[in-house]
Amino acid sequence: MRHISDEDLFAALGSDSRAWRWRAPVPAGLPSDGADALHGAEVDFLDKGHGRSRLYGFHYLRWMTPLVAAYAETGDPRHAAEWERLFRQWYAGRDLVEGDWPGLDVVWYSLGVCARTMYVTQALAVLGEAVGEECWKEMMKTVLGGARWAAEEHDEFRHGNWQFATVCELLHAARVFADLPEAAQWAEIATARIMEHLERDVRADGGHHERSPGYHGMCLDALRRAAAVEPGLATHPRYLAMHDWLAALMTSGGWVPHLQDSGIVWPSGIEPAKGSTNLEASGYAVFRSGTFHTVINYGPYVGHELEPHSHHAALDFVIAGWGVPLAWEGGGPPSYDDPGYYDWYQATRAHNTLLVPGEEYTEDRRAACDLFSSGHETGDGVDVFAGHHHGYSARHDRTVVFVRDEGYWVVTDRIEAEAIWQVHGLSPWVRHGAGYRTERAPGLLVVPLEEPDEVLFGNGPARIPDPATRTAEYGEIHSLGLRGRGGFTVGIFPFLDEPPTIPDGWTVHADRR
Structure with a gap:
């Protein structure tokens, strides 16, 4: 652990350290909601009950920042006193914290140092003289020690x-x-x-x-x-x-889908791009027309120094329309301690792609885009993506055609294996004519060209974005699975109120390359 004495601190700051203030601005405070609930709270900073991963996040100290925001809003010294009480308790016990990730210290690791530097710097600026001399010293030591650690730890890329x-x-x-x-x-x-x-x-x-x-x-x-x-x-x-x-x-609803290990992102100061685009370096193809927005994933599985954030799926897609999800996926978990992290959120079955029963998905999937064409540029009224991957023992080829003017998709898959074609909606699926529709609107009507050998249904958790509140609470998504062999051709028709009449000739797009 990194200990800094008062002498080290004063040597770094100068003799008039208590009056010393930085000149640059600090960011605005976080919301003050929850500050009152922290008053008198008894906190066990060593408790492993927070969870293997959450214990690390707990020591970021973000949960304490409502006290700083509340003090900034009200000037009530009680909020500063509660920050001081909790912070000094954390500081006194920080060397005793033990985590369960081998070789990864809870306090002295990159994201912990990063977050605490940010939050403690903010607290120093806002609270100022409202905290006592000893607390102020310990906060300064936390920032100083964190900066020294970060400079030594990150001496190479x-x-x-x-x-x-x-x-x-x-x-x-x-x-x-x-x-x-x-x-x-x-x-x-x-x-x-x-x-x-x-x-x-x-x-x-x-x-x-x-x-x-x-x-x-x-x-x-x-x-x-x-x-x-x-x-x-x-x-x-x-x-x-x-x-x-x-x-x-970014969709017309103001959110970015929760691709890979992500939550819903609500960018500020950014407007959705216009037109369709292929993000080739990242491996995301994007179709856009009106309120409809499609993202197709054909990128690589990316490693990480602890655990990869890539999911076990390729050529999977998500679709939004009218500002809400229509074809959705599991996305990122509420916590990496969640029991469903590996067998739902990261798993192939939580994504809109082919699932091959009995096969483990290969991380080195060698996914690729074979064709991307935007009808906005060509003038023919359709966007086309074609790609393939080797995540299974048999190669999977997929073509997605978006008929821009009429607003529907045709998905064609080829694989020399038994497979399940999957799509997830926001409500259960029911039979409707030659296909299946979501019970609630807005939703989707899914029509396979050929009757599947078996139809499967399921469900699982996922964040559902709400543009009105710019939040994304967890709800349920519902899977429709079509079992077959050799391939599938499926039409996907969105509806705002009632399922549409299927356009004549939609099958002409089935083999477009």
């Missing part, structure tokens, strides 16, 4: 959101605490790493290396904080491209 976010916060701390003797060294190290991440960890289309909108957003938020104190970053082409990437994936 590593892919992934851990380092990217941490070095952005290190640069922010170096500029905010510019009077510290080590600040220039921190800034040099952080800037070098940030530039490497912009060149090597942000793909050419602006997407973060891990292909997860949630972790992309986390890195972009950290980069924005760094750019606030280092304005030159804000003009870097990859910084600008990271915003464009979110705009390409």
Whole structure:
């Protein structure tokens, strides 16, 4: 563990340390909701009952920030006193915390240091003289020790959101605490790493290396904080491209789908892009026309220094229309401790693609786009994606055609194996004519060209975005599975109120390449 004495602190800050204040701005406070509930709360900072992964997040101390926001809003010293009580309790026991991830310290690891530096810096700025001398020292030691640790830990480039976010916060701390003797060294190290991440960890289309909108957003938020104190970053082409990437994936409802291990992302200050696009470097094809929005995943499985955030699916798609999900997927879990993390959220069965019974999905799936054509550019009224992958022992080929003017999709799959064609809606499926429809509207009518050998139904949890409140609480999604062999041709017809009449000749799009 990293201990900093009062002498070290005063040597770093100067003799008039208590009056010393940084000159750069700090971000606005987090919401104050929940501050009163923390008053008098008894907290066991060593309790492993938080969960194997959640224990780490608990020590970010974000849950304490409503006290800071409440003090900023009201000036009530009770909120500052409660922060002081809880923070000093955490500080006294931080060396005793033990986690269950081998070799990964709960307190001294990248995201923990990053988050606490951000939240404690904010608390120092807002609370100021409202906390006692000893608490102030311990908060300063937390920031100083975290910055020293981060500078030593990240002396060379590593892919992934851990380092990217941490070095952005290190640069922010170096500029905010510019009077510290080590600040220039921190800034040099952080800037070098940030530039490497912009060149090597942000793909050419602006997407973060891990292909997860949630972790992309986390890195972009950290980069924005760094750019606030280092304005030159804000003009870097990859910084600008990271915003464009979110705009390409953003629906008319204002949200970005929870692809890979992601939550729903609600970008601020970004408008949805216009037209269809192929994010080739990230492996996402996007169809867009009116309110309809389709994302097809054909990207790689990406590793991580702890656990990968990639899901076991390729050529899977999500569809939104009228600002709500129509064809949806499991997305990211509420916690990585969730018992369904591996067999639902990451599993093939939670995605809109083919499931091959009895086969394990191969991580090295070698997914690829064979064709992308936008009707917006060609003028023929259809968007076309064709691709393949090798996640199973038999190659899976899929073509997705979006008939823009009439607003429906035709999905054609070929595989030399028995497979289950899957799609997930927001309500249960019922028979409707030659196909199956969701019970509730807005929804989908799904019509297979050939009668399947078997029809399967299921359900599982997923976040459901609500544009009115810009929230995404967990609800249920419902799966429709069509079992067959050799291939499938399926029409997908959206409806706002009642299922539509199936257009004559929709099958002419079945083999379009």
